[in-house]
Amino acid sequence: MSRTRRAEGTDFSFLDGRLRVRTGDITRQTADVIVNAANSGLMGGGGVDGAIHRAGGPAILEECRAIRRERFPDGLPTGESVETTAGRLPARYVIHTVGPVWHGGTAGEPRLLASCYSSSLALAARLGARSIAYPAISTGVYGYPRDLAARVVWETLSGFCRENATPRMIILVFYSSDDSEVFLLATGSGG
Numbered sequence: 001m002s003r004t005r006r007a008e009g010t011d012f013s014f015l016d017g018r019l020r021v022r023t024g025d026i027t028r029q030t031a032d033v034i035v036n037a038a039n040s041g042l043m044g045g046g047g048v049d050g051a052i053h054r055a056g057g058p059a060i061l062e063e064c065r066a067i068r069r070e071r072f073p074d075g076l077p078t079g080e081s082v083e084t085t086a087g088r089l090p091a092r093y094v095i096h097t098v099g100p101v102w103h104g105g106t107a108g109e110p111r112l113l114a115s116c117y118s119s120s121l122a123l124a125a126r127l128g129a130r131s132i133a134y135p136a137i138s139t140g141v142y143g144y145p146r147d148l149a150a151r152v153v154w155e156t157l158s159g160f161c162r163e164n165a166t167p168r169m170i171i172l173v174f175y176s177s178d179d180s181e182v183f184l185l186a187t188g189s190g191g
C-alpha cells in the first residue's frame with residue numbers, strides 16, 4: 001500500500017456547507033467533538049486511537065477506564081458511541097466509537113459502520129456540539145474497503161443532515177489525499 005502525504009488544507013464542501021472533506025491529522029482539528037476509531041476495550045491502540053490518546057493525554061484513558069467499569073464491563077459494542085473529555089486536544093469531547101472489522105461484507109458491516117456515524121452524531125447533538133470531526137472509521141487496521149465505506153458514510157451523513165439541524169458542521173478528515181480522493185470518487189463528488 002503506498003500513500004502520499006500532500007499538503008493539508010484543501011477543503012471540499014457538500015450538503016449546503018454542513019459537510020467538509022479535508023486531508024489532515026484528526027488530532028489537529030479544532031471542533032467541539034473529535035471522533036475516535038476505537039476498539040471495544042477502550043484502552044487505546046494504534047492508528048487514530050493511539051494518536052488521540054497520545055495527543056490528548058492520560059485524562060482520556062482514565063475516563064475510558066471508568067466507562068468500562070461502570071457502564072460497559074464487557075466492552076463497548078460495535079457501532080455504539082461514548083464520550084469522554086478531550087484532554088489536551090482542541091475539542092470539548094472525544095466520542096469513541098467501535099467500527100466493524102471487515103469480514104467480506106456479509107457480517108452486517110455496512111449497518112454497523114452506519115451505526116458508528118449515526119450514534120456518534122446523535123450523542124454529539126445531545127452534548128450540544130456544533131461541529132464534529134471524523135477519521136475514516138474501520139478503513140485502517142479493521143480493513144473496511146475505502147470505497148465501500150465512503151458510500152455508507154455519504155448515505156448516513158446525507159440522511160442525518162436532512163433530518164437533524166445539529167451538529168451544524170461535520171468534518172471528514174482523511175489522513176492522505178489519496179484517501180480523500182477515494183471518498184470523493186466513490187460518492188460521485190470528485191474526478
Ligand code: APR
Nearest residue numbers: 025026037039045046047048049051138139140141142175
Ligand atoms: N488522523 C486522521 N486519520 C488517521 C490518523 C490521524 N492521526 N491516523 C490514522 N488515520 C487513518 C488511517 O489511515 C485509516 O484511514 O484513520 C483510518 C482508520 O484507521 P485505524 O486507526 O486503523 O482505525 P480502524 O480501521 O477503525 O481500526 C481500529 O485500530 O488501533 C486500533 O485501537 C484501534 O483496535 C482499533 C483499530
